[in-house]
Amino acid sequence: MPRKLALVTGASSGIGAATAERLAREDWSVVLVARSREKLDTVARRIGAAAHVECLDASDGNAVIAMAARVRSTLGIPDLIVNAAGAGAWKRIEETSPTEARAMMGAPYFAAFHVVHAFMRDLLARNSGVIVHVGSPGAWAPWPSSVGYAGARWALRGLHEALCADLAGTGVHSCHVLFGKVESAYFDTNENTSARMPGIVRLARTITPDECAEVIVRTARRPRRTVAYPPMARVLLAAHTVAPWFTRWMMRTSGYRPVS
Numbered sequence: 167m168p169r170k171l172a173l174v175t176g177a178s179s180g181i182g183a184a185t186a187e188r189l190a191r192e193d194w195s196v197v198l199v200a201r202s203r204e205k206l207d208t209v210a211r212r213i214g215a216a217a218h219v220e221c222l223d224a225s226d227g228n229a230v231i232a233m234a235a236r237v238r239s240t241l242g243i244p245d246l247i248v249n250a251a252g253a254g255a256w257k258r259i260e261e262t263s264p265t266e267a268r269a270m271m272g273a274p275y276f277a278a279f280h281v282v283h284a285f286m287r288d289l290l291a292r293n294s295g296v297i298v299h300v301g302s303p304g305a306w307a308p309w310p311s312s313v314g315y316a317g318a319r320w321a322l323r324g325l326h327e328a329l330c331a332d333l334a335g336t337g338v339h340s341c342h343v344l345f346g347k348v349e350s351a352y353f354d355t356n357e358n359t360s361a362r363m364p365g366i367v368r369l370a371r372t373i374t375p376d377e378c379a380e381v382i383v384r385t386a387r388r389p390r391r392t393v394a395y396p397p398m399a400r401v402l403l404a405a406h407t408v409a410p411w412f413t414r415w416m417m418r419t420s421g422y423r424p425v426s
């Protein structure tokens with residue numbers, strides 16, 4: 167049987183890199199998408215022949231369309247798309263420049279939008295495929311000083327929910343997977359993310375990118391609309407559904423406060 171094909175954005179680091187490696191170990195071919203050539207090549211070397219590197223800024227819609235054309239003609243249509251590209255400092259709105267705000271929407275939101283857009287006609291024509299969006303609890307209960315970050319995660323959640331409406335009755339599935347704190351380079355490359363972490367997050371164990379990869383691969387096999395991991399993230403989500411005022415209060419009171 168031919169290998170299945172996955173396309174993973176954010177594959178040069180953290181959750182995306184671990185997912186790409188995990189998929190390759192399970193015999194998938196994987197297209198690795200991110201901007202840093204060197205980091206992508208390092209991940210691709212670890213994977214071996216199953217890896218195909220596509221170095222681009224996924225927030226650039228035309229670059230994504232061109233990439234999709236190359237993938238389609240050389241490898242085929244992905245069976246799985248994992249939208250793991252994402253960045254964004256944790257800041258208050260008065261600290262966030264218009265350029266930073268635009269970049270934060272660039273990935274995850276526009277990156278996910280463009281990749282799904284580029285392959286959607288193919289997926290619908292084949293009537294199969296799984297799309298996994300890597301999300302955050304910030305898409306339900308934002309914490310203080312997360313304006314640009316949370317806005318982009320709400321947009322990603324909105325994209326997913328709207329796709330579910332469009333894809334009902336088809337063989338194409340959109341899945342939103344939200345993780346608690348993950349040990350990744352995110353906290354080194356994005357300003358204030360450690361210093362402004364709400365205290366409540368410490369209640370949940372920090373998980374590894376490999377655990378995230380396992381959850382994503384499981385979701386690819388058995389698609390579900392919303393997945394939360396670890397269990398404490400599920401508890402937070404359930405609490406937010408029943409008593410949103412409570413989770414908002416927890417985030418607010420355990421979050422960052424500027425020194426006045």
Ligand SMILES: NC(=O)c1ccc[n+]([C@@H]2O[C@H](COP(=O)([O-])OP(=O)(O)OC[C@H]3O[C@@H](n4cnc5c(N)ncnc54)[C@H](OP(=O)(O)O)[C@@H]3O)[C@@H](O)[C@H]2O)c1
Nearest residue numbers: 176178179180181200201202224251252273347348350352
């Ligand atoms: N870490 C956590 O605790 C955690 C928890 C829940 C959710 N998440 C979410 O998961 C996503 C990934 O986080 P992570 O922890 O894996 O972070 P990470 O280790 O910093 O990885 C982010 C990845 O996104 C890529 N990327 C960023 N902007 C891009 C763009 N415009 N085009 C293409 N690729 C781009 C980066 O590669 P290049 O820089 O090479 O482009 C990198 O491969 C983020 O959206 C984050 O909010 C993270």
